[in-house]
Amino acid sequence: MKPMRRYSTREAVDFAVIGAGAAGGVVASELAKAGFSTVVLEQGPWLQQKDFAHDELAVMQRSLYINDHRKQPNTFRRRPEEQAKVQPAIEYARMVGGGSVHFTANYWRFHPNDFRERSLFGGVPGADLRDWPIPYDELEPYYTRAEWELGIAGQAGANPFDGPRSKPYPLPPLPVKSSGVLLDRAAKKLGLHSYPAPMAILSQPYRGRAACSECGYCEAFGCEMGAKSSTLAALIPGAVATGNCEIRPHSYVQRIETGADGRVNGVLYCDARRRTLRQRAKAVVVCANGAETPRLLLLSASKQHPQGLANGNGLVGKYLMFDTGIFVHGVFAKPLNEYKGAVVSRVIQDYYAADPKRGFYGGAGLDARYDLYPMTFALDGMPKDEPQWGAEWKKNIGYRYTRMMGILAHLSCLAVERNSISLDPEVKDAWGLPAIRVTFENHADDLKNMQWAADRSKEVLDAAGAEKIWQDKVASMTYSLHLMGTCRMGDDPRHSVVNRWHRSHDVKNLFLVDGSSLVTCGRQQPTATIQALAFRAAEHMAKAARNGELA
Amino acid sequence: MAAATCWQQVWAAAQQPPPRFRSFTEPEAAEIAALAETILPEDDGTPGAKTAGVIRFIDAALAGHDEHKRPLYRTGLQQVQQQRRALFPDSSSIAALLTDQRIALLRAVEDTPFFSQLRRHTVMGFFCHPKYGGNRDQVGWKHIGFEPKMHHHHPFGAYEQEPE
Ligand SMILES: Cc1cc2nc3c(=O)[nH]c(=O)nc-3n(C[C@H](O)[C@H](O)[C@H](O)COP(=O)(O)OP(=O)(O)OC[C@H]3O[C@@H](n4cnc5c(N)ncnc54)[C@H](O)[C@@H]3O)c2cc1C
Numbered sequence: 001m002k003p004m005r006r007y008s009t010r011e012a013v014d015f016a017v018i019g020a021g022a023a024g025g026v027v028a029s030e031l032a033k034a035g036f037s038t039v040v041l042e043q044g045p046w047l048q049q050k051d052f053a054h055d056e057l058a059v060m061q062r063s064l065y066i067n068d069h070r071k072q073p074n075t076f077r078r079r080p081e082e083q084a085k086v087q088p089a090i091e092y093a094r095m096v097g098g099g100s101v102h103f104t105a106n107y108w109r110f111h112p113n114d115f116r117e118r119s120l121f122g123g124v125p126g127a128d129l130r131d132w133p134i135p136y137d138e139l140e141p142y143y144t145r146a147e148w149e150l151g152i153a154g155q156a157g158a159n160p161f162d163g164p165r166s167k168p169y170p171l172p173p174l175p176v177k178s179s180g181v182l183l184d185r186a187a188k189k190l191g192l193h194s195y196p197a198p199m200a201i202l203s204q205p206y207r208g209r210a211a212c213s214e215c216g217y218c219e220a221f222g223c224e225m226g227a228k229s230s231t232l233a234a235l236i237p238g239a240v241a242t243g244n245c246e247i248r249p250h251s252y253v254q255r256i257e258t259g260a261d262g263r264v265n266g267v268l269y270c271d272a273r274r275r276t277l278r279q280r281a282k283a284v285v286v287c288a289n290g291a292e293t294p295r296l297l298l299l300s301a302s303k304q305h306p307q308g309l310a311n312g313n314g315l316v317g318k319y320l321m322f323d324t325g326i327f328v329h330g331v332f333a334k335p336l337n338e339y340k341g342a343v344v345s346r347v348i349q350d351y352y353a354a355d356p357k358r359g360f361y362g363g364a365g366l367d368a369r370y371d372l373y374p375m376t377f378a379l380d381g382m383p384k385d386e387p388q389w390g391a392e393w394k395k396n397i398g399y400r401y402t403r404m405m406g407i408l409a410h411l412s413c414l415a416v417e418r419n420s421i422s423l424d425p426e427v428k429d430a431w432g433l434p435a436i437r438v439t440f441e442n443h444a445d446d447l448k449n450m451q452w453a454a455d456r457s458k459e460v461l462d463a464a465g466a467e468k469i470w471q472d473k474v475a476s477m478t479y480s481l482h483l484m485g486t487c488r489m490g491d492d493p494r495h496s497v498v499n500r501w502h503r504s505h506d507v508k509n510l511f512l513v514d515g516s517s518l519v520t521c522g523r524q525q526p527t528a529t530i531q532a533l534a535f536r537a538a539e540h541m542a543k544a545a546r547n548g549e550l551a
Numbered sequence: 552m553a554a555a556t557c558w559q560q561v562w563a564a565a566q567q568p569p570p571r572f573r574s575f576t577e578p579e580a581a582e583i584a585a586l587a588e589t590i591l592p593e594d595d596g597t598p599g600a601k602t603a604g605v606i607r608f609i610d611a612a613l614a615g616h617d618e619h620k621r622p623l624y625r626t627g628l629q630q631v632q633q634q635r636r637a638l639f640p641d642s643s644s645i646a647a648l649l650t651d652q653r654i655a656l657l658r659a660v661e662d663t664p665f666f667s668q669l670r671r672h673t674v675m676g677f678f679c680h681p682k683y684g685g686n687r688d689q690v691g692w693k694h695i696g697f698e699p700k701m702h703h704h705h706p707f708g709a710y711e712q713e714p715e
Contacts, residue, residue, distance in 0.1 A: 054699060057679045062616055178708030216702040224701070234557075334709035339697060341707060374697050377676040379671065387591040389670055390654065394694075398597065401695035 005029020005243045009279045013037040016267050016281035018253045018296065023289030023514040023534040025231020026146070028247075029239035030538030033284075036545060038245045039279055041269050044095035046249040049233070052222035052237065056373045056522075059221055065093050065102050066220075074291075076478065080418050080443040086427060089438040090291045091481050096249055097232025098224075098289070099481075100527065104219040104343050105200040105228055107152050108365065109143050109532075112136035112163040113353060117520055121354050123313060124361045127414035127443050128319060131493045132519045133500040136163050142532040150229040150531070154198030161193075161349045168445040173345075174203045174212065178336035179368035179405040180345035186463035187348055197344040197367060200229035200424050200527075209233060214341040219371050251277075251366040254433055256284055256300040256309055256510070264309070264510050270431060276548050283509040283550045285541070287534070290320065290483030294421045295436050297487070297512075302416060310504040310512065312363040316487055317422050319415040321521040322440055323482035326450045326474065328407045328457035329383070330466030335402040338370035351456055352523055362449025364409040365523040366457060371408075377401055383470045405466075407457035410524035413477075421486050431530035442476040444451040450474045482526055487516035501544075502537040509550045513537045572606075574613035574621065580606055582628060584692070585646040587673040589653040598690040608676030608685030620668060627665025634659050649655055 009012050009515040014036035017028045044065075058064040073082035073234045093102040113120055115132040123129060144167045146152075154166035173196035176184070180194075187194035201218065202211045212227040226233040239245040250272035257278070259265045266280040286293045294317035298308040308316055348366040355363075372381050377399050380403070387393040442450075454471045461469045482523070490496025493505035502517055506508040513534050515526055522529065544550055572580045584606040593599035600606075613621050635642055635656055642648055646658065662667050676685030678692065686692065692699060706712050 055680050057675060061675065093660050172707060175705050176711065181710045181713075195577070213701055214705075214707075215701050218704065319579045332710075335696065336708035336710060337696075339706075340703040374692060374695055375675055377695070378678055387659070391594045394591055394597070394599075396700075398694050398696075401697060539568060543684035 002241070003244065004240050005246055007037060007039050007246050009277050012265070012280040012282050013039050014281070015039075015283050015285055015541070016041065016279050017287055018267065018287045019098060019286070019288040019292070020231070020236070020247060021093070021287060021289060021514065022100040022103075022231060023356055023530050024285075025097060025100065025235045025239075026531050027285050027287055027513055027538045027541075028245055028535035029231070029235040030535060032239045032242040032245035034542040035246060038239075039281070040245065040252050041063065041245045041251040041267065041279065042096050042247065042249050042257045043252040044093070045251065046096040046247060047232075049222075049224050052224045054215070054217050054221070056375050060373060060376055065095060065222065066091050067094050067537045072435070073427055073429065074436040074438055075424045075427050076120045076440070078439070078476065080439055084424060084437050084439070086137050087478070089440070089479055090292070090436065090483055091479070092289050092483060095279060096247055097230045097234060100200070100230040101222045101228070101232050102220050103527060104318065104371070105199075106367065106525045107147075107154070107198045107200045107528045108522070108531050109162065110136065110522040111161060111352060114520060114522045117354065121356065121361055122413060123264050124443070124445060125446045127361075127445070129361065129414060130488075130495070131321045132491070133489055137366050139529070139532050139536065140164065140166060140534040142377055145527060145535045146528060146531040149535075150200060150234045151202050151209065152198055152200055153203040153228060155196045158195035159193070159347070159349055161352055169198065171203045171206060172198070174199055174201060174338060174342050175345070177338065177341055179338055179370065182332070182336075182405060182464040183346040183348065183368040183460070186460045189457060189463040192348050192460075193346050194346045194352045197504065199342055199344065201342050202227045202229065207234075212342060216340045219343050250264045253288070253296060254299065254431065256286070256296065258300070258302045258304045258309065260304070262304040262507065264507055273292075283511070283541070283545065285511045285513055287514045290486050290518075291421050291436055291438075293512055293514055293516045294486040295423065298423050299433060300444055305506070308512060310487070310497055310506050312506045313494055313497075315495070317420045318417050319485045319488055320419040320421055320438070320440060320483075321413040321415055321518065322442070322480040323484040323524055324411040324413040324442060324446055324450070325524060326409050326411070326454045326457070326472055327463060327467065327502040328409070328454055328471045330405050330461040331400050331468040332403050332405065332409075332466055336370070336371075336405055337402050338405055339373070343369050343371045348460070351453065358452060360445040360448040360452075361414065362412045362452070363523055364411050364449065364453035364456065365525070366407050366409050366453070366460065368405055369408055370404045370406055374401070400481070407460055409453035409457050411453055412447065412523060413446055413521050415485055415488075415520065416443050440477065440480075443521075447474055449475065481517065482521070482524055484515045484518040484526055487512045488519050490519065501540040502533070511537060511541060572610045574610045579628065580610065582645045583609060583624075583669070585648070585653065586631070586669060586674070589650075589657050590670055590673045591677055592650070597694055600677060602687065603677045603690045604685050605673050605676035608679060608683050609672045611684050612672060612675070614650040623665055623668055627663065627669070629663065630663065631656065631660055688714065
């Protein structure tokens with residue numbers, strides 16, 4: 001392979017992309033393929049397949065891949081009137097490929113109704129439930145592109161609640177696991193519809209990449225086979241091969257710079273040797289995720305944008321949505337060995353749509369899994385009313401590890417204005433920049449939905465024949481793996497940060513493309529939607545650049 | 552100090568085996584190991600924390616990644632010793648207590664930050680990759696039926712093979 005093209009920091013490249021994650025990887029590769037000079041600044045390292053290992057201690061307990069809270073702390077509070085305390089509340093992978101490298105790889109499309117829930121359900125007091133500026137049909141071709149470019153395994157038409165699709169999945173579903181067989185049985189008894197999980201994992205070799213070896217280390221880990229369809233494995237190599245794309249790892253962007261005309265013209269970043277460098281660019285695309293994107297915009301306040309970049313209406317950072325869900329545990333008579341293979345093989349979406357008859361807003365997508373690695377299982381896997389150490393506990397963990405399966409209910413999370421990302425007034429990161437302050441408390445309807453979904457999950461586990469069932473506690477979430485909705489998209493500049501093309505209402509040559517754009521969060525599993533939006537946004541950016549709109 | 556005595560001390564030190572622990576004295580290590588064994592005991596013929604080498608793991612962790620937790624161990628162990636003397640005035644050490652006495656002792660300190668850290672480290676040492684010093688001969692993984700492999704083959708579990 002040719003060596004990667006390098007750009008000078010003084011040269012104004014066509015696009016500076018901040019963050020090489022799920023969305024950033026898509027945007028960079030699409031822009032480079034369209035012929036634009038693109039520099040991608042990623043704060044984390046550029047790891048390769050050979051760097052990934054089955055090491056639960058390092059990955060799960062010592063923040064090997066995620067944002068290290070010792071260096072990049074955040075503070076947390078439930079409500080704005082409280083004093084925020086240092087307490088880890090957000091998690092994302094800090095590396096080239098971002099969250100697409102370590103995600104569990106559930107790849108759900110949103111339903112057509114997700115884009116118009118306000119119209120269908122009506123308003124919810126205390127929340128700002130809104131329709132999206134675009135309908136499902138407009139995004140459908142890009143879901144299809146994402147599925148084919150990245151390599152998604154699934155069975156078209158198997159989920160009766162899915163929207164229409166223009167093409168089947170490029171790969172057949174992964175083989176069913178014991179949890180999937182049990183979910184199928186339970187669904188049949190209860191009159192529900194279980195279907196093969198759509199997964200960003202190769203069930204067969206695809207475009208030069210190897211198929212999954214079923215090692216079981218998907219969630220939170222990087223794939224040693226390159227079989228997980230991360231942007232790192234599926235897109236970055238092609239982007240670099242165009243000769244128009246430079247990936248610059250260990251580049252922590254600390255400020256986006258504005259010219260006298262109010263437009264952005266470059267970014268300041270800190271490299272591995274802690275030098276501060278300036279990359280000049282004709283346009284800037286921020287793909288730093290739902291937590292870091294609003295932070296960077298707020299850090300980039302200037303004379304022209306005193307409240308922060310793209311923040312004329314004060315909405316940057318607001319309407320944060322968390323990864324809301326509840327887990328119900330089941331123990332079965334015979335071994336399932338759920339630790340082997342991809343995490344999920346079957347899903348049920350019968351309870352997905354919100355129904356006013358339930359008396360609250362909310363819905364659930366249920367999947368069958370048991371995703372605790374040995375250490376995490378022993379630390380947190382047993383019910384809290386049982387011993388947590390000693391001989392009896394040891395016997396329980398020994399008997400149960402292979403015999404467990406749970407239902408994870410992936411839930412709606414209402415957008416509430418006071419739930420937000422802001423800059424902490426006191427706490428700083430290891431570079432001396434203000435830390436993220438998270439303010440988050442689930443809306444009351446989210447909590448009602450949580451117990452309702454736990455009850456449905458119990459019915460499913462019961463119908464599947466579980467010997468013992470227990471649920472996690474219903475409580476407002478304090479930690480999130482999905483970071484969504486802090487720079488909402490919309491047509492009305494009074495109520496949104498970016499327009500339907502992800503372009504800032506305030507700054508013409510600034511685009512925000514990642515989880516921050518989401519208006520609602522479906523029933524979690526946002527990555528398919530984030531990436532479909534990224535394909536669509538990149539196409540628009542290329543067009544705008546060709547038309548001279550960004551020069 | 553005279554040069555000769557100094558030299559003698561160096562010589563004497565060189566004759567000692569290197570210290571077995573980096574974060575603990577020998578007696579401290581024996582006490583911590585006894586507590587870890589109470590958390591994860593050898594039972595019904597299945598190995599416990601001692602066989603897994605949990606103390607090696609904790610020692611290495613406190614000399615590296617978790618160095619900042621040393622003060623917690625120091626004060627925590629002191630508290631447990633106080634508790635031991637209160638409960639069992641005639642005892643000389645945690646390691647010398649009977650199993651039931653050690654269980655009673657841990658029950659008494661179950662809600663302290665030290666206990667929760669020690670439980671955490673004990674579990675980590677039992678289930679970590681063996682390269683970290685614990686989980687010797689993979690006894691932790693074997694206890695729960697976890698087989699670490701790069702390739703697994705279907706069927707994984709009993710239910711894929713059952714007729715409907
Ligand atoms: C354990 C885990 C399991 C998950 N499983 C699933 C799943 O099964 N299905 C699903 O749909 N979603 C899942 N997710 C969520 C998924 O990872 C995210 O939704 C997705 O990655 C978000 O994409 P993004 O482009 O918005 O941001 P990211 O993928 O987070 O990318 C942002 C990138 O920007 C970089 N960055 C941030 N700030 C800066 C800066 N100042 N300078 C330079 N670079 C910066 C980051 O390092 C990162 O690489 C999971 C997440 C976790 C943590």
